[in-house]
Amino acid sequence: MLWAALLLPPGPDGAPPSDEALRGVATWALQFTPRVATSEEAVLLELEASARLFGGKRALRDRILQEGADQGVSALAWATNSLAAHLLARAGIENGFKRPLEELLDALPMRALTAVAPHEGILSRLGCRTLGDVRRLPRGGVSRRFDKLLLGALDRAYGLQPEAHVWVDLPETFDARLELMSRVEMAPALLFGARRLLLQMCGWLAARHSGTTAFTLKWAHDVMRSKEAGQGGEITIRTAEPSRNLEHLCRLLAEHLAKTELKAPVGELWLHATEVVSLDEKSASLLPDEAQQGESLQLVLERIAARLGPDRVLRPVLTEDHRLEWMQMWQPVPMPRPRKAAEPINMPQPTWVLPTPLKLATRGHRPLYQGVLHLLTGPHRVEGGWWHRLGEGCDATTGHVQRDYWVALSEHAGVLWIYQERLASEETAWYLHGVFA
Amino acid sequence: MSAVLSWAGDDDGLPTQALVHPSRSRARRSQPGELPPEIEQAIWRGCDLGAQAGEVVSSGFAALDAELPGGGWPCQSIAEVLSPQPSVLEWRVIGPALRAIVAAGRKVVVVGPPKTPHLPGLRHSGIDEKHLVWVRADTPAERLWCTEQLVKSGACGALVAWLPQARPEQIRRLQVCAQACEGPVFLFRPAAAQHEASAASLRVMATFALDWEIQVHVLKRRGPTHEGLVRLRSVPGGLEAVLTPRLQMPSRLIATREGAPRDGTHYAPARPTLSEGAARPEVHEAAVHALGGATPSARARRRATVR
Numbered sequence: 001m002l003w004a005a006l007l008l009p010p011g012p013d014g015a016p017p018s019d020e021a022l023r024g025v026a027t028w029a030l031q032f033t034p035r036v037a038t039s040e041e042a043v044l045l046e047l048e049a050s051a052r053l054f055g056g057k058r059a060l061r062d063r064i065l066q067e068g069a070d071q072g073v074s075a076l077a078w079a080t081n082s083l084a085a086h087l088l089a090r091a092g093i094e095n096g097f098k099r100p101l102e103e104l105l106d107a108l109p110m111r112a113l114t115a116v117a118p119h120e121g122i123l124s125r126l127g128c129r130t131l132g133d134v135r136r137l138p139r140g141g142v143s144r145r146f147d148k149l150l151l152g153a154l155d156r157a158y159g160l161q162p163e164a165h166v167w168v169d170l171p172e173t174f175d176a177r178l179e180l181m182s183r184v185e186m187a188p189a190l191l192f193g194a195r196r197l198l199l200q201m202c203g204w205l206a207a208r209h210s211g212t213t214a215f216t217l218k219w220a221h222d223v224m225r226s227k228e229a230g231q232g233g234e235i236t237i238r239t240a241e242p243s244r245n246l247e248h249l250c251r252l253l254a255e256h257l258a259k260t261e262l263k264a265p266v267g268e269l270w271l272h273a274t275e276v277v278s279l280d281e282k283s284a285s286l287l288p289d290e291a292q293q294g295e296s297l298q299l300v301l302e303r304i305a306a307r308l309g310p311d312r313v314l315r316p317v318l319t320e321d322h323r324l325e326w327m328q329m330w331q332p333v334p335m336p337r338p339r340k341a342a343e344p345i346n347m348p349q350p351t352w353v354l355p356t357p358l359k360l361a362t363r364g365h366r367p368l369y370q371g372v373l374h375l376l377t378g379p380h381r382v383e384g385g386w387w388h389r390l391g392e393g394c395d396a397t398t399g400h401v402q403r404d405y406w407v408a409l410s411e412h413a414g415v416l417w418i419y420q421e422r423l424a425s426e427e428t429a430w431y432l433h434g435v436f437a
Numbered sequence: 438m439s440a441v442l443s444w445a446g447d448d449d450g451l452p453t454q455a456l457v458h459p460s461r462s463r464a465r466r467s468q469p470g471e472l473p474p475e476i477e478q479a480i481w482r483g484c485d486l487g488a489q490a491g492e493v494v495s496s497g498f499a500a501l502d503a504e505l506p507g508g509g510w511p512c513q514s515i516a517e518v519l520s521p522q523p524s525v526l527e528w529r530v531i532g533p534a535l536r537a538i539v540a541a542g543r544k545v546v547v548v549g550p551p552k553t554p555h556l557p558g559l560r561h562s563g564i565d566e567k568h569l570v571w572v573r574a575d576t577p578a579e580r581l582w583c584t585e586q587l588v589k590s591g592a593c594g595a596l597v598a599w600l601p602q603a604r605p606e607q608i609r610r611l612q613v614c615a616q617a618c619e620g621p622v623f624l625f626r627p628a629a630a631q632h633e634a635s636a637a638s639l640r641v642m643a644t645f646a647l648d649w650e651i652q653v654h655v656l657k658r659r660g661p662t663h664e665g666l667v668r669l670r671s672v673p674g675g676l677e678a679v680l681t682p683r684l685q686m687p688s689r690l691i692a693t694r695e696g697a698p699r700d701g702t703h704y705a706p707a708r709p710t711l712s713e714g715a716a717r718p719e720v721h722e723a724a725v726h727a728l729g730g731a732t733p734s735a736r737a738r739r740r741a742t743v744r
Contacts, residue, residue, distance in 0.1 A: 297544060297570075297592035304572060304583050312573040316556040316566050328556045333570060341566075348675040349558035351528040352550075374691050376684055377676075407676065409687050414525040414645050415673060434555060436673035437528050 005085035028203035106132030115153035211242030211279035225264035350434025367430035378406030487659030497533020536563030543594020609636035
């Protein structure tokens with residue numbers, strides 16, 4: 001049996017850690033093993049069966065130590081039973097396998113064991129200092145003089161009696177609360193506290209074999225706030241594909257918090273997993289496959305969209321139109337593509353278009369753009385669009401065009417796609433609309 | 438060190454040669470001042486092209502591949518393409534390379550282009566709607582940040598970015614990040630940047646020529662300096678299908694026009710096809726038909742515009 005005891009620090013006034021904090025750490029720990037219990041100020045984990053899944057005992061210990069530190073765990077100890085691990089954690093000894101357990105436990109001060117506390121006065125007057133001293137007292141006398149709990153606890157710590165635990169259940173929904181150490185006035189600084197909650201959420205998601213597509217961070221303003229500030233605020237962050245990658249969720253949250261303004265100092269945080277969907281894990285393969293080293297393109301684009309705005313990361317969709325302006329549209333990447341793809345056009349088309357056609361000056365009826373343009377081939381007539389209404393109300397126009405497109409050549413600006421508006425003779429004009437680049 | 442590397446990279450040429458001439462090498466060993474062939478093989482000379490450390494993507498032009506170290510655009514590194522004007526020849530230079538990348542099912546991400554990319558035209562260089570992403574980053578800081586994020590992730594098939602204002606230290610930072618990137622990274626920059634130092638392992642200057650050509654001069658590469666220009670024929674946007682024999686050499690066409698200047702009325706909208714329209718109507722008609730069905734016949738058009 002491989003037991004780990006994670007000790008939570010006491011509150012500022014010496015009070016034991018709250019149930020909420022214990023439950024938070026236990027929820028996070030459920031990703032490693034289903035056998036998680038809480039006892040006094042410690043969270044106890046039985047990890048014998050999980051060591052191989054997490055890459056061996058050394059890797060598992062490193063991970064628990066590192067993530068546990070982020071969770072505020074103050075001490076960690078390993079032993080063959082939970083009570084011994086708990087006692088060693090209190091004494092600050094991490095490895096309970098270094099020497100025989102009796103030897104390690106005998107050297108601990110006797111008040112490390114909670115069951116000793118009611119009888120500490122008598123035991124110290126008997127000359128006991130360490131657990132070893134208590135253990136060496138005659139058993140019959142101890143069981144008559146003191147209560148049954150002391151002997152039972154001693155036997156369990158030394159592995160002579162089996163232990164019974166009440167396992168922590170995995171909650172159905174994730175909702176965690178965190179009181180911040182100090183009032184936070186800037187939104188990006190909330191990330192420090194939110195990261196701890198996100199770590200718990202990722203543990204909870206891993207235990208449920210799920211990923212989240214939306215989560216909500218709420219904050220409550222401090223009581224000393226102005227009237228118009230309100231109770232607090234919240235942001236909901238959505239991702240395109242379900243994820244429980246802590247780093248990605250943290251970065252997304254950081255991008256959103258960077259744009260948030262707090263109206264008053266914040267004292268408390270809540271994190272709620274709004275949408276949870278099951279996530280298929282990739283199985284670890286024996287053969288090295290084409291592993292993605294960095295993050296996937298989807299995640300990067302999501303992060304860029306979070307900073308620049310969703311309408312700035314675009315992908316094209318072809319539409320069935322012969323007018324250049326409406327031949328393609330650009331839509332945000334996460335939006336679904338239309339089910340029916342448009343027929344591709346196989347005629348020559350420029351590779352760049354100008355957002356609005358540029359009216360060209362003319363010299364003697366020849367269009368000018370960085371010098372005189374030489375018309376190479378054309379015309380390619382594009383007409384129609386009277387059915388296409390643009391705008392609303394009285395200033396509505398139609399997208400009607402009457403154009404003759406030409407391929408023009410400029411010595412400096414390359415091969416251009418220009419058109420002549422076919423209107424009455426005075427109103428004709430040349431426009432630059434695209435570049436064959 | 439580099440000699441050993443280039444030897445190791447050249448895996449098929451060397452052993453056969455070593456096997457073919459063992460006797461001659463023994464014969465030559467006696468002559469002073471000359472090296473045995475197997476040692477000579479292992480020596481990297483300054484006039485040889487260096488080997489590219491990572492993979493390369495063929496540029497699609499045989500003449501250009503011959504001048505690029507490793508025979509193509511480098512992956513895991515930055516390739517700077519300088520041009521006097523933006524949005525004149527970008528897709529013509531890298532289009533053939535992108536075709537191969539898109540055909541392999543990887544995505545092309547475009548950061549901060551100077552104009553709107555037009556997909557119907559890009560389809561002619563093999564880019565389809567599923568494999569193109571446009572990041573509309575406007576300010577220099579945004580462009581740089583997006584480029585760095587995309588380079589660091591290494592997840593895009595090819596990254597094409599316009600960074601006209603990037604400073605040398607920023608390029609160096611990108612170059613270091615790019616070593617983890619699988620696809621090629623193209624940075625388009627103005628021609629003035631050629632006077633700045635750059636950490637990019639490959640820099641080329643691309644200019645546009647009239648006769649359906651682009652001219653590429655390699656400014657920096659692993660290997661000897663490149664002299665002269667590589668002339669590459671490239672017809673953009675599917676125009677190949679509508680080029681008549683006369684239009685194959687537009688420079689000659691322009692020279693004849695410039696040589697025999699006419700009065701301005703010749704270029705009136707009624708007759709915008711210039712001299713060849715009147716002299717060789719069949720050439721012009723062929724062009725019109727090839728351009729598509731929406732155009733009326735040449736005679737009808739003439740009648741319509743005379744009104």
